[in-house]
Amino acid sequence: MAIFKKKYFKLSLDQPTNKDDETLWLKCKACGELVFKKRVRENNNICPKCGDYFFLTAPERIQMLVDAGTFEDISKPIGAADPLGFVDPEEGPYLDKVKKAQEKTGLSNEIIIGKATINEVPVILAVMDFRFIGGSMGSVMGEQLTHAMRAAAHERRPFILISSTGGARMQEGILSLMQMAKTLSARRMLEEAGVPLISVMTYPTTGGVQASIASVGDITLAEKGALIGFAGRRVIQQTIKQTLPADFQTDKFAYEHGFVDKVVNRENLRQELSRILRFFAGIARQRREPVSLRILSPARKS
Amino acid sequence: MSDKRILELERKIRELKAFSDESIDLSAEIEKLEAKLQTLKEQVPPMPSVPDDWDQVKLARNSKRPYTLDYVRLMMDDFYELHGDQMIGDDAAIVTGIALFEGETVVVVGHQKGRDVTENIRRNFGMAHPEGYRKALRVLKLAERFGFPVISLIDTPAAYPGTEAEERNIGGAIAQNIYEMFKLQVPIIVAVIGEGGSGGALGLGVGDRVLMLEHAIYSVIPPEGCAAILFRDAKKAPEAARAMKVTAPTLLELKIIDEIIPEPNEGAHTDHETTALMLKEALRRHLKEISRISIEKLLAQRSKKFQAMGIFEELEETHARE
Numbered sequence: 001m002a003i004f005k006k007k008y009f010k011l012s013l014d015q016p017t018n019k020d021d022e023t024l025w026l027k028c029k030a031c032g033e034l035v036f037k038k039r040v041r042e043n044n045n046i047c048p049k050c051g052d053y054f055f056l057t058a059p060e061r062i063q064m065l066v067d068a069g070t071f072e073d074i075s076k077p078i079g080a081a082d083p084l085g086f087v088d089p090e091e092g093p094y095l096d097k098v099k100k101a102q103e104k105t106g107l108s109n110e111i112i113i114g115k116a117t118i119n120e121v122p123v124i125l126a127v128m129d130f131r132f133i134g135g136s137m138g139s140v141m142g143e144q145l146t147h148a149m150r151a152a153a154h155e156r157r158p159f160i161l162i163s164s165t166g167g168a169r170m171q172e173g174i175l176s177l178m179q180m181a182k183t184l185s186a187r188r189m190l191e192e193a194g195v196p197l198i199s200v201m202t203y204p205t206t207g208g209v210q211a212s213i214a215s216v217g218d219i220t221l222a223e224k225g226a227l228i229g230f231a232g233r234r235v236i237q238q239t240i241k242q243t244l245p246a247d248f249q250t251d252k253f254a255y256e257h258g259f260v261d262k263v264v265n266r267e268n269l270r271q272e273l274s275r276i277l278r279f280f281a282g283i284a285r286q287r288r289e290p291v292s293l294r295i296l297s298p299a300r301k302s
Numbered sequence: 303m304s305d306k307r308i309l310e311l312e313r314k315i316r317e318l319k320a321f322s323d324e325s326i327d328l329s330a331e332i333e334k335l336e337a338k339l340q341t342l343k344e345q346v347p348p349m350p351s352v353p354d355d356w357d358q359v360k361l362a363r364n365s366k367r368p369y370t371l372d373y374v375r376l377m378m379d380d381f382y383e384l385h386g387d388q389m390i391g392d393d394a395a396i397v398t399g400i401a402l403f404e405g406e407t408v409v410v411v412g413h414q415k416g417r418d419v420t421e422n423i424r425r426n427f428g429m430a431h432p433e434g435y436r437k438a439l440r441v442l443k444l445a446e447r448f449g450f451p452v453i454s455l456i457d458t459p460a461a462y463p464g465t466e467a468e469e470r471n472i473g474g475a476i477a478q479n480i481y482e483m484f485k486l487q488v489p490i491i492v493a494v495i496g497e498g499g500s501g502g503a504l505g506l507g508v509g510d511r512v513l514m515l516e517h518a519i520y521s522v523i524p525p526e527g528c529a530a531i532l533f534r535d536a537k538k539a540p541e542a543a544r545a546m547k548v549t550a551p552t553l554l555e556l557k558i559i560d561e562i563i564p565e566p567n568e569g570a571h572t573d574h575e576t577t578a579l580m581l582k583e584a585l586r587r588h589l590k591e592i593s594r595i596s597i598e599k600l601l602a603q604r605s606k607k608f609q610a611m612g613i614f615e616e617l618e619e620t621h622a623r624e
Contacts, residue, residue: 230501
């Protein structure tokens, strides 16, 4: 065992996580126009020319949603291990890949969990960052989500999950598959404590996350432009040997097939969540005895 | 790998041989030990070496292996199949029903592959649509209403990656099943009997005990899928299988499964009857064990079991960034 543990950095929204690169212009993937970066940033990362959405990093997403100065990182100080000794043929050992992702994003993990208020309503939120190995779910994300849901159940704060992920993290093999089960078992705590799960699916919400925690919200929203589905488009095309319709697995597709309650524009998301939260304002006053909390949680010894 | 006693004897013999080179004659002693070694080697079967992941994938996919309905026929006294999700239709890639197991009523759910082309088309090679998972959920709820224990047999390459499966929210159906299985108030025993392919497997895979046949595999994504994404070539599936480590011994070590059920000869395909007997014995034993536990405790243990899955590093917390 190492004598000195590796350091774990919590997120502070006051400090920039990564030096914004020096370029002044961004190219929109939809319209191909070069747009002034500052204008894009001021516009919730929406292209001022065509309205298409640029990727949001997790810190940007949090900043956009919560009341200024209220965010507190409550994540557990843990990092990825490499139980399988997985070597990626192109990118080398798994932990090198994790390190590169940390350097690129300035984040410790692919998910940020914290407490904050949204229009003064206290919430727990978990936000994935797609830049960090595709926002994929391995043992760390599974543990952080479990930790977040436990906190939400204890404190009776609504739990908001913002997904941006390709799915399970293959480099952790079967352990990553089991995070689907782990997070769903933890979701029981919310149900028994009478705390709502509000799931927001963004671009993309696919694979093992779509087939687990993201799909069991009490209320489920899709951000406009989201990609929602289980199997990848290429895999399906290879299986059925047909071209898929353009709107396949889009936000509209998910809504029309009844996966989500509503499609919401990015600039309205904060207001939408705030409106939903008002309906659950009474939960803090309820007296419910959460069974699994009693049995499962080490944090509530009596 | 070899037996510890054998290794120890071999070491002693080597030492004596090296020693006797000098001046003393130890050949009588050495002979005695060598004879002992010989008998020991005959007594102790060689320990199985760690199996090659790709060999296991091929074995797990062997089309002569027993499938869910074979086990049902060989282990149960009666099986009354239930059909349909009562919404869309009946998905033959998953079979469900009520059975008599050792005189007790149980509910069986399991993936079902076909034996020949016609049956495989009907059963979609064991790759279920959402209605298969929803049928299973309906029958699991039936089990709960009457307190019947559940036996779930896993054998699927994956959930079906097709247009209609996506339109009917295959991911959502799998998520729902996993979640409901954590709340189901009856004992559940899962056995991976062939291919444990991804979310399609886990959609029937939550239980109080998870058993696995010796040559079955269980993986987060089929090796071909992993190869196509990470190795950029689906033909590199053998390498992907080895990198992901999909065999029963690894899964036991990672505490994903509780027990490995040995298979006869070169594998289950060589002897269906004996394999079914081995599985039956394990199911009976585990069922007896968990039936004694109160349901409240059982549900808590079930959640705890899966919450313990995952391996990460504990780090030292620092607030300030240097």
